Amino acid sequence: MKRIFQIKEIGILIILLVLMGFLGITTRSFLTSENLLTALLNISFIAIMAFGETMVIITAGIDLSVGSILGISSVVIALLLHDYHMAMVPAILSGLLMGTTMGLVNGFLITKLKLPPFIATMGMLSIGRGLAYVLTGGWPISPFPETFTNIGQGKLFGIPNPVLFMIVLAIIAHIFLKYTVLGRRIYAVGGNLNAARLSGVKVDKILILVYAIAGFLAGISGFLMTAWLGVGQANAGQGYELDVIAAAVIGGTSLMGGEGTILGTILGAAIMGILRNGLILLGVSSFWQQVAIGLVIIFAIAFDRLRGGLRK
Amino acid sequence: MKRIFQIKEIGILIILLVLMGFLGITTRSFLTSENLLTALLNISFIAIMAFGETMVIITAGIDLSVGSILGISSVVIALLLHDYHMAMVPAILSGLLMGTTMGLVNGFLITKLKLPPFIATMGMLSIGRGLAYVLTGGWPISPFPETFTNIGQGKLFGIPNPVLFMIVLAIIAHIFLKYTVLGRRIYAVGGNLNAARLSGVKVDKILILVYAIAGFLAGISGFLMTAWLGVGQANAGQGYELDVIAAAVIGGTSLMGGEGTILGTILGAAIMGILRNGLILLGVSSFWQQVAIGLVIIFAIAFDRLRGGLRK
Amino acid sequence: MSDTVLEVKNIWKEFPGVIALKGINETFLKGEVHAIVGENGAGKSTLIKIISGVFSPNKGDIFLKGKKVRFGSPIDAKSHGIVTIFQELSVLPNLSVAENIFIGQEKTNLGFLSYGDLYKRTKEILEQLEIADISPSTITGTLSVAYQQLIEIGRAVATKADVIIMDEPTSSLTENEVKTLFKIIGKLKDNGVTVIYISHKLDEIFQIADRVTIMRDGEKVGIYNIDEVVEDRIIELMVGRKLENYYIKDSKPRNEVILQVKGFNGEKFRNVSFDLRKGEILGFSGLVGAGRTELMMSLFGFLPYDKGEIYLKGKKINIKSPLDAINYNIGLVPEDRKLQGLILIMTVRENITLPGLDRIKIAGFIKLAEEYRIAKQKVEELSIKTPSIEQKALNLSGGNQQKVVLAKWLNLRPEILILDEPTRGIDVGAKAEIYKLMNEMAKEGISIIMVSSELPEILAMSDRVAVMAEGELTAVLERDEVSEEKIMHYATPRSVLSKAS
Amino acid sequence: GESYLLAPKSLNNPYWFAVENGMKDAAQKLGVKAIFDAPVEADVAKQAQKIIDYVIKGVAGIGISPNDPEGIKVAVKKALEKGIPVITFDADAPDSGRYVYIGTNNYVGGYEAGKLMAKFIKKMKADKSEIRLAILTGGLAALNLNERIKGFKDALAKNCSKKIVYVADPFPCNDDTAKSIQIIADVMRKYKNLDGWFMAGGWPLFAPPKSLEQALGGKERVKDLIVISFDTLMPELEIVKAGIAKGLVGQRPYMMGYLSMMVLYDMARLGVEQTLRILPKDRKIDTGVDIVTQENVVEFMKSVEKIYQKRK
Numbered sequence A, B: 001m002k003r004i005f006q007i008k009e010i011g012i013l014i015i016l017l018v019l020m021g022f023l024g025i026t027t028r029s030f031l032t033s034e035n036l037l038t039a040l041l042n043i044s045f046i047a048i049m050a051f052g053e054t055m056v057i058i059t060a061g062i063d064l065s066v067g068s069i070l071g072i073s074s075v076v077i078a079l080l081l082h083d084y085h086m087a088m089v090p091a092i093l094s095g096l097l098m099g100t101t102m103g104l105v106n107g108f109l110i111t112k113l114k115l116p117p118f119i120a121t122m123g124m125l126s127i128g129r130g131l132a133y134v135l136t137g138g139w140p141i142s143p144f145p146e147t148f149t150n151i152g153q154g155k156l157f158g159i160p161n162p163v164l165f166m167i168v169l170a171i172i173a174h175i176f177l178k179y180t181v182l183g184r185r186i187y188a189v190g191g192n193l194n195a196a197r198l199s200g201v202k203v204d205k206i207l208i209l210v211y212a213i214a215g216f217l218a219g220i221s222g223f224l225m226t227a228w229l230g231v232g233q234a235n236a237g238q239g240y241e242l243d244v245i246a247a248a249v250i251g252g253t254s255l256m257g258g259e260g261t262i263l264g265t266i267l268g269a270a271i272m273g274i275l276r277n278g279l280i281l282l283g284v285s286s287f288w289q290q291v292a293i294g295l296v297i298i299f300a301i302a303f304d305r306l307r308g309g310l311r312k
Numbered sequence C: 001m002s003d004t005v006l007e008v009k010n011i012w013k014e015f016p017g018v019i020a021l022k023g024i025n026e027t028f029l030k031g032e033v034h035a036i037v038g039e040n041g042a043g044k045s046t047l048i049k050i051i052s053g054v055f056s057p058n059k060g061d062i063f064l065k066g067k068k069v070r071f072g073s074p075i076d077a078k079s080h081g082i083v084t085i086f087q088e089l090s091v092l093p094n095l096s097v098a099e100n101i102f103i104g105q106e107k108t109n110l111g112f113l114s115y116g117d118l119y120k121r122t123k124e125i126l127e128q129l130e131i132a133d134i135s136p137s138t139i140t141g142t143l144s145v146a147y148q149q150l151i152e153i154g155r156a157v158a159t160k161a162d163v164i165i166m167d168e169p170t171s172s173l174t175e176n177e178v179k180t181l182f183k184i185i186g187k188l189k190d191n192g193v194t195v196i197y198i199s200h201k202l203d204e205i206f207q208i209a210d211r212v213t214i215m216r217d218g219e220k221v222g223i224y225n226i227d228e229v230v231e232d233r234i235i236e237l238m239v240g241r242k243l244e245n246y247y248i249k250d251s252k253p254r255n256e257v258i259l260q261v262k263g264f265n266g267e268k269f270r271n272v273s274f275d276l277r278k279g280e281i282l283g284f285s286g287l288v289g290a291g292r293t294e295l296m297m298s299l300f301g302f303l304p305y306d307k308g309e310i311y312l313k314g315k316k317i318n319i320k321s322p323l324d325a326i327n328y329n330i331g332l333v334p335e336d337r338k339l340q341g342l343i344l345i346m347t348v349r350e351n352i353t354l355p356g357l358d359r360i361k362i363a364g365f366i367k368l369a370e371e372y373r374i375a376k377q378k379v380e381e382l383s384i385k386t387p388s389i390e391q392k393a394l395n396l397s398g399g400n401q402q403k404v405v406l407a408k409w410l411n412l413r414p415e416i417l418i419l420d421e422p423t424r425g426i427d428v429g430a431k432a433e434i435y436k437l438m439n440e441m442a443k444e445g446i447s448i449i450m451v452s453s454e455l456p457e458i459l460a461m462s463d464r465v466a467v468m469a470e471g472e473l474t475a476v477l478e479r480d481e482v483s484e485e486k487i488m489h490y491a492t493p494r495s496v497l498s499k500a501s
Numbered sequence D: 001g002e003s004y005l006l007a008p009k010s011l012n013n014p015y016w017f018a019v020e021n022g023m024k025d026a027a028q029k030l031g032v033k034a035i036f037d038a039p040v041e042a043d044v045a046k047q048a049q050k051i052i053d054y055v056i057k058g059v060a061g062i063g064i065s066p067n068d069p070e071g072i073k074v075a076v077k078k079a080l081e082k083g084i085p086v087i088t089f090d091a092d093a094p095d096s097g098r099y100v101y102i103g104t105n106n107y108v109g110g111y112e113a114g115k116l117m118a119k120f121i122k123k124m125k126a127d128k129s130e131i132r133l134a135i136l137t138g139g140l141a142a143l144n145l146n147e148r149i150k151g152f153k154d155a156l157a158k159n160c161s162k163k164i165v166y167v168a169d170p171f172p173c174n175d176d177t178a179k180s181i182q183i184i185a186d187v188m189r190k191y192k193n194l195d196g197w198f199m200a201g202g203w204p205l206f207a208p209p210k211s212l213e214q215a216l217g218g219k220e221r222v223k224d225l226i227v228i229s230f231d232t233l234m235p236e237l238e239i240v241k242a243g244i245a246k247g248l249v250g251q252r253p254y255m256m257g258y259l260s261m262m263v264l265y266d267m268a269r270l271g272v273e274q275t276l277r278i279l280p281k282d283r284k285i286d287t288g289v290d291i292v293t294q295e296n297v298v299e300f301m302k303s304v305e306k307i308y309q310k311r312k
């Protein structure tokens, strides 16, 4: 397994390096540490959600609700901090709890009511966004105490905090998937659900777990984005689910389940982020950017397919 | 097959009738022919796209790009009519050709480059929308000759033209799926791709066909919406893909492929349309509407699952 | 040896529409190999699924060493010393061999796996299975089906179990692996492990079983010590009547050569040349992974081939897709009827007419009346047991599913029919009917290529036997010179032969 | 010469083209390069990220129309740290550190709309004691729209002696013209005695007069329905001319773009201090609003024609 995934990731790495090389040559500011750190900061919110999405997709599921969960977590934290003057830690924890709960509901709908993940999470996408609007009445919520916004806007050793969060969470998620029994069970479920069940894997428990993790990580993204921007908004994260799924899939996670790594997902997110950043530096219009991003999604996966030959 | 699908559709019909009965009792204006015709008009654009989506999902695929295809077809027709003063029929045909071409590209990416449908059409979603913006610069395009807008705004026997289009297309699509060789093969491909191939079905041809049909129908929706509204806009149809997929799935189309009917899809679209219309008539707050729609999606499918017992 | 390990009492199990088990009583003794046989759908798998906690019975009790138990899941049963190899392959294709063998029993440290220990223990198991050349870190899905089956057997062996249940473990193994399996079963037995063994291959039962239980329609219809019963008696109890002339073969090939394959090369086979005569049954034998399936799939246009020529009635033809093959009147019944042969969620009618839709269409529309007529006719001709032609293929028993696949092709009146493992997983009654059909087809002049891993049917049904080893055609034997020993000789890879000499 | 950035809220609203035209006309005169860029759809986080990308790329001055005053602070801070002058236009972020604001704020615009509504009520609904109004919005969380709505309501409370009843929460149309027409039709059917609409943006007014009139319940009903909408783009003026909308309140986007460019140029060339000295003490440049009714619409059309030209 190790070997195959490494090969897979190399393909994405090549694309990323080519892209970076090209941008480094054609634009002055691309290869500055400041620009690269900003590009990393920009992808951190997407990437963190994509770790959870990767696990969900490894089980052959999909989570369309992560963007909405980001929104509602952001709103919950913002309301508690601002309207209810709650202390910072319990407010953040409440937001994460909200995200995790939404994820648990997804898991419950999928395992107990046997809804297809696409439908269950599409329903929750709508419900979560609706609740965020209900809670805020549509108004943005701010300001927050500086101690809170410092988490989002601060740096450690020159690295923006959200990027640090991303790195730490990536390491944890990587180790979790690769070296723990639960992580291996996640692959087992996605490889062949019935076989996993007959092998004694508690399939439902694993599925609920991954959707809860996806919800939790979307909550973290919501928290970080709120702290970084300094405002909580009901429409935060709207439409992000497609970016998140794209990051995972460009990173080699198979929608058929059973395959995917956190490293690949980070690379996938990086390609998307570098591309957005690079297109701006190149002076490409926003309208063409959408076209370019679509082309890159298609190209990256097609490249991977062609390279991999006609594997089944 | 006949019997089972009829049973499936009855489940959705029950939900629809309960919903309509409830709205008929609780609101005065719901059961007026005017209101019902408007509700039908409102769903016609979604429903027409959903016929194509149904075929795509029957092959176990998915088409996320229909909303974007609607947008670009709308823009192409509008530009040709308005900026280039092209005659009506060739302008409309060019729009439909644009939609069909986008669908063909989807099919090509999926069959020849072996991209997963989710990725290929997600890429095309981005590309199509981007091109629509590029073509218009984001500017709405109007006015059009009356002969054109009359198609969208006119009525025949009191029934709005787009509704007539929907009905005629539904009948054609129904007959196509149920009684023609190609239709049968669409089900076969979705039921078991390898078995279909081994039975002499040209799987690639069928797949390209369904994506082209989906693109063509999204083009028709784009044409009708433009004629009805009297304006062509790059953001037309944005986000509609989720409604379209929901209509098909609520209507009993299985995301695993092999199952689904046009009748079911119409009922699915009707539930979504009646719900939106009904929530306004009931005076439900806009904030809660999204929550309600999410709940109904989940409830409708869960109901179907529970009724169907523990079928695999 | 005679103490009871496991006992089931009055087990009832009902599925929507079927009563699968109607009050089964049975005892299983320590250290015995206890076979269970019965037709498709007799309830064998259901019984063992109840014992291993997949299903819970509607009525009845299970006693383990005298104590009443009820397992909530396979893992629960495993922790009580009952391990099951299920009929449906249940390896996890994307995980390593090691993880597959030890799933649920990994040594962990605070939830972390220790791969070193895992690989070491896996090596030991692989040696027992005589497949030590496989590395513990191999991804299981890249192995052949036979090896995957062995991995599953390894999973059971790796468990300290009192009872090991095997539901048709040999359905995708050939002679060599079967021998290894029997060796392992022998060792297990010596260690006092009870083996419950389900198979449709009666010769295996006579080789290894101590006792045999016969089931029919959810009931137990007999139990015998193996040395007190003969095969005919078992078959009679299974099918509920006497089964005469199990293998019917009186067709004779004609002289006319219908198909010639010359220098055929593909990914898994090399330089294959043979010819097929009108009305001939040409058997293809070989060990697992010899490349027979790939060869047939390439001939049929499903898989690509690199080099080679095909002549149909002396004319060179080019087959690039299954549709081409069909248009040349060639049919293929694939190895795996569920994955390749049938569209399970379609009806019997729709499955039967699928390859021939072009012949019953008018202006693109299906002539429905014609379709119904064909489906009804085929169901009658092949006596397919189904409540109606509108039944989904999913709900048919294995034997009847196989007949539906045959019906698909017979409807097209093919000149050449390729049958890949036509009787795999099918009960004796259905097998006999399929042999009868093959014989009739051959008599009508249809030429048949039969790929089979069951030597008895190869020997009984073939006019000639082609033998493959490691992707090469090593011999084509005439009916009068063919024997089990000869086939095995040509089927054994040269590398092994040269080592032996 | 150097380049300047104006970052509107989004790119999918024609309103911004007037800003862009103003900016580009000024830039041409000054001989510098004008960049006009934003995420295609409104999103605070994406807007901030995009601006930061430009800061790193290097521009001589930045004007922002913030999606959220709080959420844009990170970007403003970053620019100011780099010594790039920042101003706001169209919408303000007062305590972000920006040097000056150019525009009328949305609250004031809404307030003017409210006053206009009050005037029409006095004129057309003299005999009524209770006035029932509906509000259309683009998205429930769009801050600029929420501010307009608030201003509108405040103005009515102050300037109208009658009891004002808002029939429901604002109805959101997702900035989608087709949806806005559908919603209006549904609302008109539910509230038979509705007296007027306040549209916080001009979405339905991009449709041809006939479509809108039909959605509003037909000729007869439109006669004594008070529709007040925002913005003064050409298609909207047509609606007023046709007597379907009674009044429009428009900010002056062309002026905002023009002035923003001028001010930024001065700041870059003369220095910030120098420039501020010649600007108002409160650091706000009021561009005022236009009020358009049937009386002045024809005249207004002439002046607007070139401002809203789409330029290649």
Ligand SMILES: Nc1ncnc2c1ncn2[C@@H]1O[C@H](COP(=O)(O)OP(=O)(O)OP(=O)(O)O)[C@@H](O)[C@H]1O
Pocket: C015, C016, C018, C019, C020, C038, C039, C040, C041, C042, C043, C044, C045, C046, C047, C087, C395, C397, C398, C425, C427
């Ligand atoms: N999950 C299920 N749901 C409904 N019916 C089932 C299910 N599993 C088995 N059955 C039915 O129960 C009966 C017994 O099936 P079972 O699988 O036990 O037969 P078997 O003896 O193992 O046959 P085979 O030799 O084909 O494996 C059959 O009629 C089958 O269709």
Ligand SMILES: Nc1ncnc2c1ncn2[C@@H]1O[C@H](COP(=O)(O)OP(=O)(O)OP(=O)(O)O)[C@@H](O)[C@H]1O
Pocket: C141, C142, C143, C144, C145, C146, C268, C286, C287, C288, C289, C290, C291, C292, C293, C294, C295, C335, C453
């Ligand atoms: N799904 C698969 N993935 C990888 N390798 C496979 C797969 N199926 C078969 N193979 C390999 O292809 C080779 C040829 O297999 P093939 O099925 O053609 O052999 P066969 O002689 O028909 O044997 P069998 O009796 O198993 O069908 C074998 O080495 C096998 O391991």
Ligand SMILES: [Mg+2]
Pocket: C044, C045, C046, C087, C167
């Ligand atoms: Mg069985």
Ligand SMILES: [Mg+2]
Pocket: C292, C293, C294, C335, C420, C451
């Ligand atoms: Mg084979």
